[in-house]
Amino acid sequence: MSPPTLQVRNLKTHFFTRAGVVRAVDDVSFTVESGKVLGLVGESGSGKSVTGFSILGLVDPPGRVTGGSILFKGQDLATLSEAAMRRLRGNRIAMIFQDPMMTLNPVLRIDTQMIETVLAHAKVSREEARQRARDALGQVGIPSPEERLHAYPHQFSGGMRQRVAIAIALLHKPDLIVADEPTTALDVTIQGQILAEAQKLCAESGTALIWITHDLSVVAGLADDIAVMYAGKVVEQGPVVDVLDAPLHPYTVGLIGSVPSRNHRGEPLRQIPGMTPSLLNLPAGCAFRARCPRAEARCAEPPPFAEYRPGRFARCIHPYQEAVAA
Amino acid sequence: MSETLAPPPPALQEAPPIIELRGVSRRFATSLDFAAKLARRLGLPVREEVVHAVDGVDLSIRKGEVVGLVGESGCGKSTLGRMVAGILPPSAGSVLWWGRDLHGLSGAEARQAKLRTQMIFQDPYASLNPRLKVAEIVGEAPQYHGLVRRGGLDAYVDEQLRRAGLDPTLKRRYPHQFSGGQRQRIGIARALAVQPDFLICDEAVAALDVSIQAQILNLFMKLRRELDLTYLFISHDLGVVEHLSDRVVIMYLGRVVEEAPAEEVFQRPNHPYTRALLAEVPRIEARKRAFSGVKGEIPSPLNPPPGCHFHPRCPHAFERCRIERPALREVAPGHRSACHLNDAA
Ligand SMILES: Nc1ncnc2c1ncn2[C@@H]1O[C@H](COP(=O)(O)OP(=O)(O)OP(=O)(O)O)[C@@H](O)[C@H]1O
Ligand SMILES: Nc1ncnc2c1ncn2[C@@H]1O[C@H](COP(=O)(O)OP(=O)(O)O)[C@@H](O)[C@H]1O
Ligand code: SF4
Ligand code: SF4
Numbered sequence: 001m002s003p004p005t006l007q008v009r010n011l012k013t014h015f016f017t018r019a020g021v022v023r024a025v026d027d028v029s030f031t032v033e034s035g036k037v038l039g040l041v042g043e044s045g046s047g048k049s050v051t052g053f054s055i056l057g058l059v060d061p062p063g064r065v066t067g068g069s070i071l072f073k074g075q076d077l078a079t080l081s082e083a084a085m086r087r088l089r090g091n092r093i094a095m096i097f098q099d100p101m102m103t104l105n106p107v108l109r110i111d112t113q114m115i116e117t118v119l120a121h122a123k124v125s126r127e128e129a130r131q132r133a134r135d136a137l138g139q140v141g142i143p144s145p146e147e148r149l150h151a152y153p154h155q156f157s158g159g160m161r162q163r164v165a166i167a168i169a170l171l172h173k174p175d176l177i178v179a180d181e182p183t184t185a186l187d188v189t190i191q192g193q194i195l196a197e198a199q200k201l202c203a204e205s206g207t208a209l210i211w212i213t214h215d216l217s218v219v220a221g222l223a224d225d226i227a228v229m230y231a232g233k234v235v236e237q238g239p240v241v242d243v244l245d246a247p248l249h250p251y252t253v254g255l256i257g258s259v260p261s262r263n264h265r266g267e268p269l270r271q272i273p274g275m276t277p278s279l280l281n282l283p284a285g286c287a288f289r290a291r292c293p294r295a296e297a298r299c300a301e302p303p304p305f306a307e308y309r310p311g312r313f314a315r316c317i318h319p320y321q322e323a324v325a326a
Numbered sequence: 327m328s329e330t331l332a333p334p335p336p337a338l339q340e341a342p343p344i345i346e347l348r349g350v351s352r353r354f355a356t357s358l359d360f361a362a363k364l365a366r367r368l369g370l371p372v373r374e375e376v377v378h379a380v381d382g383v384d385l386s387i388r389k390g391e392v393v394g395l396v397g398e399s400g401c402g403k404s405t406l407g408r409m410v411a412g413i414l415p416p417s418a419g420s421v422l423w424w425g426r427d428l429h430g431l432s433g434a435e436a437r438q439a440k441l442r443t444q445m446i447f448q449d450p451y452a453s454l455n456p457r458l459k460v461a462e463i464v465g466e467a468p469q470y471h472g473l474v475r476r477g478g479l480d481a482y483v484d485e486q487l488r489r490a491g492l493d494p495t496l497k498r499r500y501p502h503q504f505s506g507g508q509r510q511r512i513g514i515a516r517a518l519a520v521q522p523d524f525l526i527c528d529e530a531v532a533a534l535d536v537s538i539q540a541q542i543l544n545l546f547m548k549l550r551r552e553l554d555l556t557y558l559f560i561s562h563d564l565g566v567v568e569h570l571s572d573r574v575v576i577m578y579l580g581r582v583v584e585e586a587p588a589e590e591v592f593q594r595p596n597h598p599y600t601r602a603l604l605a606e607v608p609r610i611e612a613r614k615r616a617f618s619g620v621k622g623e624i625p626s627p628l629n630p631p632p633g634c635h636f637h638p639r640c641p642h643a644f645e646r647c648r649i650e651r652p653a654l655r656e657v658a659p660g661h662r663s664a665c666h667l668n669d670a671a
């Protein structure tokens with residue numbers, strides 16, 4: 001059996017700031033198979049983006065990957081040289097950012113940018129590269145791609161710019177795409193178009209996709225698996241159906257409960273008390289302790305990331321449906 | 327068709343409109359976004375034109391109502407909100423406040439109207455003076471407008487903070503020492519301090535984390551009950567709007583295309599745009615659904631399509647839609663929609 005597209009094991013990425021060590025990613029593990037979608041959800045500051053940057057090798061000082069491994073098709077990315085990593089990026093592994101201008105150059109025409117990207121990784125003629133660029137634009141639903149190739153980024157709406165950025169990520173039919181909140185700034189009508197493209201891509205090219213979002217409702221319809229992050233750690237993980245219909249971790253239960261459609265119209269929403277903790281100087285033990293309705297004395301010890309069934313994890317001493325941890 | 331639908335509570339039906347818009351429009355000469363500005367500095371061609379941000383809107387909001395306003399980015403929600411708040415004059419039409427033209431009021435009355443209508447924004451940080459302590463931010467306006475006695479300011483500020491769910495012992499701190507949710511509470515306390523009866527919330531929870539969003543929405547609902555507030559609640563989040571609105575108004579490219587009691591809009595949407603919008607709302611109940619998206623782009627308000635603005639994206643468009651603007655008319659009691667299909671029926 002070939003190894004999964006991506007296997008992240010006990011990843012730790014810390015920022016060594018003057019105020020102290022920020023444990024932005026602190027023991028994160030997950031696996032994404034070819035053609036599957038992993039939804040990585042959590043509130044702002046929980047470490048989702050830093051997880052994505054770590055996979056792409058894009059963490060800058062004062063940040064550093066301080067532990068764990070990132071296996072891409074069985075190969076540990078940490079052992080690769082910067083040059084080898086650059087060859088993978090944009091070719092076999094691509095990232096889509098929340099702000100498409102992270103990908104696009106405002107002063108270059110779309111065709112220039114796309115053709116350069118093709119030529120950077122493929123030995124083809126300019127005409128062939130242009131053809132691929134046009135096809136990619138068509139694939140993400142941009143009308144009259146031939147004409148649009150001549151445009152500059154500012155001539156597109158936000159949703160179109162994001163689709164161009166996605167088209168660029170798709171150019172080499174990568175094996176893995178990390179999409180960091182790519183639809184958060186877009187309208188639902190445009191978000192629907194982009195989610196449709198993402199689905200098609202995974203089904204047709206077998207691309208593995210990590211979809212980072214704070215919106216559980218988006219991944220409910222898109223992902224196969226969900227990993228929920230809180231304060232730098234994955235606190236719960238498993239198939240979408242299990243995590244959303246039978247959550248184990250009190251934080252996941254709280255998040256699902258606060259979604260308006262899970263509440264009666266006009267009645268107070270169930271809410272999680274308190275606020276998200278600062279990652280500087282987190283106390284030992286469960287980071288959710290101060291907000292958790294099920295907290296008890298034992299929670300002052302760090303809870304283990306226990307596997308309840310194959311592929312079904314939670315990091316809680318007192319989960320909602322206790323089962324025998326394997 | 328609506329026998330099963332309960333009529334609005336009588337108190338709401340009889341209350342006079344707190345705000346009434348009559349044929350309100352607003353035009354702007356376009357401002358350039360960052361990418362466009364950069365492009366222009368580099369000598370690339372960039373046009374400057376006139377935007378019809380709001381185009382002939384009639385709308386009334388009765389005392390005690392929560393009206394949700396939804397629509398895609400750039401359709402004119404904030405512009406409409408600012409005209410309702412009296413901080414942006416319309417280019418045409420009139421805004422009536424308790425039946426009187428907002429822009430014909432005398433100085434003292436105009437001040438009254440401005441105080442009693444307060445706006446709450448998406449980014450509380452941008453609207454809080456970073457150099458002032460919380461106590462000053464909340465106490466400034468009521469003191470200036472003489473809403474509180476000299477010796478009573480401290481207690482008054484404490485009361486506003488407590489009402490917004492903030493610990494008054496934190497009032498000597500500066501805005502940057504608070505989290506996003508707490509800053510939004512400061513913004514709410516500041517608005518409440520001038521004793522408004524009408525709050526316009528413009529994407530007021532959009533920047534907040536999911537768990538904090540629920541706290542702030544609950545606060546809005548609690549304040550409504552306690553202070554008998556009226557709300558215009560602008561949001562792109564249909565789940566949030568469905569949860570707390572009595573009535574929902576849907577805008578498309580500067581125009582109101584549908585307006586109805588909240589349950590009616592979500593259960594029996596009439597306008598093809600509303601139906602398309604509702605179909606795209608991600609639902610936490612969905613599992614591995616196929617997404618599709620409303621076909622086409624949001625057209626530019628610089629150059630809106632003629633006739634029905636929605637016709638280039640509408641699956642039901644026919645000849646008349648390309649020529650004639652459909653009027654907003656009643657399709658059921660309290661339910662108005664602007665679509666030519668309703669004439670054929
Ligand atoms: N001061 C201004 N000068 C020029 N154009 C403006 C100005 N304010 C708004 N517009 C334009 O008017 C239209 C409506 O803008 P508005 O801010 O009301 O939209 P909105 O519905 O609130 O959008 P969003 O959901 O993105 O907040 C847009 O095309 C916008 O670019
Ligand atoms: N360059 C940096 N220096 C210091 N801390 C950082 C840096 N980048 C991110 N962090 C911290 O790492 C944590 C996780 O950030 P991030 O992954 O961006 O969160 P998310 O994407 O989940 O909102 C946050 O506490 C953030 O402040
Ligand atoms: S470990 Fe304890 S505090 Fe943490 S989530 Fe579980 S019950 Fe709550
Ligand atoms: S008027 Fe015509 S184009 Fe507009 S929504 Fe109705 S059917 Fe569609």
Ligand SMILES: [Mg+2]
Pocket residue numbers: 048049050180
């Ligand atoms: Mg992020």
Ligand SMILES: [Mg+2]
Pocket residue numbers: 403404405528
């Ligand atoms: Mg707005």
